[in-house]
Amino acid sequence: xxxxxxxxxxxxxxxxxxxxxxxxxxMVGLExxxxxxxxxxxxxxxxxxxxxxxxxxxxxxxxLCSLDLNSQKINVxxxxxxxxxxxxxxxxxxxxxxxDGSVLKKTVIRGIQSEGMICSESELGLGSDSAGVMAxxxxxxxxxxxxxxxxxxxxxxxxxxxxxxxDCLSIxxxxxxxxxxQKKRLRYPTAGLPDxxxxxxxxxxxxxxxxxxxxxxxxxxxxxxxxxxxxxWLQDRLMSVGLRPINNIVDITNFVLMEMGQPLHAFDxxxxxxxxxxxxxxxxxxxxxxxxxxxxxxxxxxLMICDAEKPVAVGGVMGGLNSEIETTTRNVxxxxxxxxxxxxxxxxxxxxxxxxxxxxxxxxxxxxxxxxALNRAAQLMEExxxxxxxxxxxxxxxxxxxxxxxxxxxxxxxxLLGTRFSAKKLKNC
Amino acid sequence: xxxxxxxxxxxxxxxxxxxxxPKAITAISIRYLGRKGKVTQLLRSIAGIAPEKRAAAGQKAxxxxxxxxxxxxxxxxxxxxxxxDAIDKVDVSLPGRPAAAGSLHALxxxxxxxxxxxxxxxxxxxxxxxxxxxxxxxxxLNFPKDHPARDMQDTFFVSDNIxxxxxxxxxxxxxxxxxxxxVRIIMPGxxxxxxxxxxxxxxxxxxxxLLVDENISFGDLKGVLTAFVHQMFDDxxxxxxxxxxxxxxxxxxxxxxxxxxxxxxxxxxxxxxxWIEILGSGMVHPALFETVDYDTSRFTGFAFxxxxxxxxxxxxxxxxIRKFFENDYRFLRQF
Numbered sequence: 011x012x013x014x015x016x017x018x019x020x021x022x023x024x025x026x027x028x029x030x031x032x033x034x035x036x037m038v039g040l041e042x043x044x045x046x047x048x049x050x051x052x053x054x055x056x057x058x059x060x061x062x063x064x065x066x067x068x069x070x071x072x073x074l075c076s077l078d079l080n081s082q083k084i085n086v087x088x089x090x091x092x093x094x095x096x097x098x099x100x101x102x103x104x105x106x107x108x109x110d111g112s113v114l115k116k117t118v119i120r121g122i123q124s125e126g127m128i129c130s131e132s133e134l135g136l137g138s139d140s141a142g143v144m145a146x147x148x149x150x151x152x153x154x155x156x157x158x159x160x161x162x163x164x165x166x167x168x169x170x171x172x173x174x175x176x177d178c179l180s181i182x183x184x185x186x187x188x189x190x191x192q193k194k195r196l197r198y199p200t201a202g203l204p205d206x207x208x209x210x211x212x213x214x215x216x217x218x219x220x221x222x223x224x225x226x227x228x229x230x231x232x233x234x235x236x237x238x239x240x241x242x243w244l245q246d247r248l249m250s251v252g253l254r255p256i257n258n259i260v261d262i263t264n265f266v267l268m269e270m271g272q273p274l275h276a277f278d279x280x281x282x283x284x285x286x287x288x289x290x291x292x293x294x295x296x297x298x299x300x301x302x303x304x305x306x307x308x309x310x311x312x313l314m315i316c317d318a319e320k321p322v323a324v325g326g327v328m329g330g331l332n333s334e335i336e337t338t339t340r341n342v343x344x345x346x347x348x349x350x351x352x353x354x355x356x357x358x359x360x361x362x363x364x365x366x367x368x369x370x371x372x373x374x375x376x377x378x379x380x381x382x383a384l385n386r387a388a389q390l391m392e393e394x395x396x397x398x399x400x401x402x403x404x405x406x407x408x409x410x411x412x413x414x415x416x417x418x419x420x421x422x423x424x425x426l427l428g429t430r431f432s433a434k435k436l437k438n439c
Numbered sequence: 440x441x442x443x444x445x446x447x448x449x450x451x452x453x454x455x456x457x458x459x460x461p462k463a464i465t466a467i468s469i470r471y472l473g474r475k476g477k478v479t480q481l482l483r484s485i486a487g488i489a490p491e492k493r494a495a496a497g498q499k500a501x502x503x504x505x506x507x508x509x510x511x512x513x514x515x516x517x518x519x520x521x522x523x524d525a526i527d528k529v530d531v532s533l534p535g536r537p538a539a540a541g542s543l544h545a546l547x548x549x550x551x552x553x554x555x556x557x558x559x560x561x562x563x564x565x566x567x568x569x570x571x572x573x574x575x576x577x578x579x580l581n582f583p584k585d586h587p588a589r590d591m592q593d594t595f596f597v598s599d600n601i602x603x604x605x606x607x608x609x610x611x612x613x614x615x616x617x618x619x620x621x622v623r624i625i626m627p628g629x630x631x632x633x634x635x636x637x638x639x640x641x642x643x644x645x646x647x648x649l650l651v652d653e654n655i656s657f658g659d660l661k662g663v664l665t666a667f668v669h670q671m672f673d674d675x676x677x678x679x680x681x682x683x684x685x686x687x688x689x690x691x692x693x694x695x696x697x698x699x700x701x702x703x704x705x706x707x708x709x710x711x712x713x714w715i716e717i718l719g720s721g722m723v724h725p726a727l728f729e730t731v732d733y734d735t736s737r738f739t740g741f742a743f744x745x746x747x748x749x750x751x752x753x754x755x756x757x758x759x760i761r762k763f764f765e766n767d768y769r770f771l772r773q774f
Contacts, residue, residue: 039682172684173587352585373587426690426722426739428656 013184014048014250015165021185021197028165034191040178041170048164048250051107052134055156057146058084058101060128063093068120075128077101080153087124092142099143100134100156102127109135109249135249136160137242164250176373180271181251199269201382201389208402214279214343216406219290223313224325225409226348227289228380230388231279233341235259235397244394259335259342262390264366272346272375272383273367275315275323277333279341284318287343289325296321300328300363312357313349326354326371327363342391346384348377348411377411440488440496444503447477451507461518468511478504545774546644546763549751550627553646556670560663562625562648567610569629573600575609581686581726588686593633595641603631607647608687611723611742614649615731620738621652627747637759644747649723651733651740657690657722660741664720668696671750675702679714688721688742699753715753718745 032042058077066072075086103126106114131137131144150159189196216227245255255261263274292308298321299305313325322333326349355372392399420433458464471478485497592605610626626647680692695716698709705711720743725735748760
């Protein structure tokens with residue numbers, strides 16, 4: 011699992027050097043396999059000053075820009091509409107590997123040699139603006155590396171988690187470990203939602219017909235949402251841990267998944283027949299097309315999330331194409347549930363579908379974290395999607411999961427470890 | 440006529456004496472007996488002789504032809520016998536050719552060394568089947584069906600309930616079923632996982648240890664493994680116990696040793712960390728004792744397991760595990 015150091019710092023202050031943090035995490039059982047510099051790929055991108063702009067002799071919509079990089083001058087063919095003389099802009103040199111995977115090479119564009127590329131925010135993975143090249147502060151130093159100029163720094167830890175630690179399958183999960191190591195408080199994000207009325211139960215309902223497989227299912231409804239790209243900070247968080255931004259609603263569910271470890275699903279509410287959710291097992295031979303556009307043939311032990319008429323998602327594994335969020339979606343039902351780990355694992359194996367959601371559900375998600383994550387997503391959708399929250403929450407919990415009580419015997423601990431710890435010492439560990 | 444015959448015969452015999460090899464003999468034979476040979480021409484000339492002398496001359500000429508043919512043939516045969524003799528000649532005084540002596544395979548040597556160290560500490564060797572039931576390979580070792588921990592080992596399934604053992608750990612259960620504590624065993628053997636690259640082969644070797652008795656603690660585990668590493672490598676090789684997870688031990692630890700190449704300063708072999716992981720270990724999970732009816736309030740134990748190939752690669756500085764199984768003579772002869 012990829013973990014961003016700067017994201018961790020949203021929840022816990024870290025007073026250790028990166029290298030030391032990696033070692034400490036490894037020594038508490040969260041093996042850090044690799045530590046990398048998030049912005050490494052921008053090392054061949056420099057601050058350039060546009061010295062001169064001439065029209066391309068053979069193409070009306072291209073221009074030739076001469077760039078001053080302090081130590082050298084290069085010529086670049088460019089199609090951006092916003093280039094101006096003396097503008098400072100990020101200049102990528104040949105060999106740069108962009109976030110989309112393409113490698114920059116010296117090329118000839120319509121007969122003219124281009125020795126580099128001046129870039130937009132989105133091309134560099136630094137923003138969503140792709141309309142023109144990125145304009146840098148006039149006070150930036152020409153020839154300096156872009157990362158230094160913008161003060162970009164983040165470290166990505168690749169952590170190999172053992173199957174007994176599903177509690178660490180999120181940024182907050184790892185932050186909680188760090189807080190424990192440093193004996194510091196963890197800062198949980200708070201969601202202040204106006205919930206004075208129970209408006210939602212008049213609009214939709216959830217019926218669980220298979221409580222063994224789905225002990226808890228909670229939902230909220232947001233209306234009048236505007237679907238669009240997420241703000242950059244949100245896209246940036248997702249990209250930092252290797253996820254691709256899609257649209258604001260999907261991005262928010264993925265963000266909360268990564269932040270809290272609770273998989274969520276967003277349904278287009280208007281596409282749910284009867285405007286309600288029924289949780290049941292599939293019928294042998296039932297056919298269903300998942301979000302990846304593949305038709306699946308189901309068996310009677312597969313748990314399905316359905317509307318009044320048809321399945322709309324493979325519970326805890328993958329959503330369906332028929333209720334997917336589209337650009338025209340206005341109303342969104344957010345699902346936050348707790349599914350039976352064994353059932354999810356069997357379904358995931360049977361369908362050959364291993365997703366971020368199934369990976370967590372089969373290892374065990376916190377059944378008490380369902381509502382926190384749901385509220386967090388609802389609040390972000392209200393804020394970012396400019397939606398209206400339908401007040402109230404649906405929380406069907408027919409099979410309460412009892413939290414086991416663990417007893418730790420001081421005597422047995424010492425017997426097993428060959429130590430002589432006192433009860434007081436063990437308590438303070 | 441008679442004179443001519445005698446002359447030809449003498450010439451032929453004289454020439455034959457100078458012949459050094461079978462090729463030369465054949466050439467002479469052609470010169471006399473060939474289609475344009477001297478004897479052939481002589482025989483043709485008989486037609487022109489006066490009838491009363493013709494019969495006698497013919498007879499003599501034919502005798503000459505037969506004599507020469509036989510002579511040439513004998514001469515050729517002599518050469519053949521001579522050269523055959525040269526081949527068959529045996530010098531019985533030469534020393535005998537030595538038979539190439541093989542050596543034990545590198546893995547056999549390391550395996551023996553490892554087992555020797557543990558048997559000197561009082562462990563007995565235990566062995567068992569490579570084709571195992573799901574029960575012994577997983578279930579009895581606290582890997583329930585449909586548990587994500589099963590993903591830790593890529594398994595070859597023979598059928599739904601039969602697997603090629605993924606570790607030598609089934610022997611822990613098989614031994615404890617048969618024997619009451621104290622148990623002190625070392626379990627070497629082949630194991631199978633569906634994996635193949637620079638550091639993995641579908642078949643590899645493990646050496647596993649199990650010790651169950653009263654008052655066995657994690658401290659004993661550390662002591663035994665430290666003694667092992669110091670004998671296998673040297674006593675400057677320190678150990679690091681890192682918390683980990685295995686379903687059949689609790690607590691569990693992976694054991695790293697100080698990098699044998701760079702001694703901890705960081706190199707390519709240890710990915711700049713200074714440490715190299717060599718084995719998994721831990722205190723036997725009480726669930727296993729319950730399975731084999733051991734009294735968990737009385738007995739505790741530890742178990743550990745390591746790959747023989749991994750140890751051999753570190754000992755000999757080999758970077759590709761597949762070399763052990765390619766049977767390249769140039770590789771094998773070094774051990």
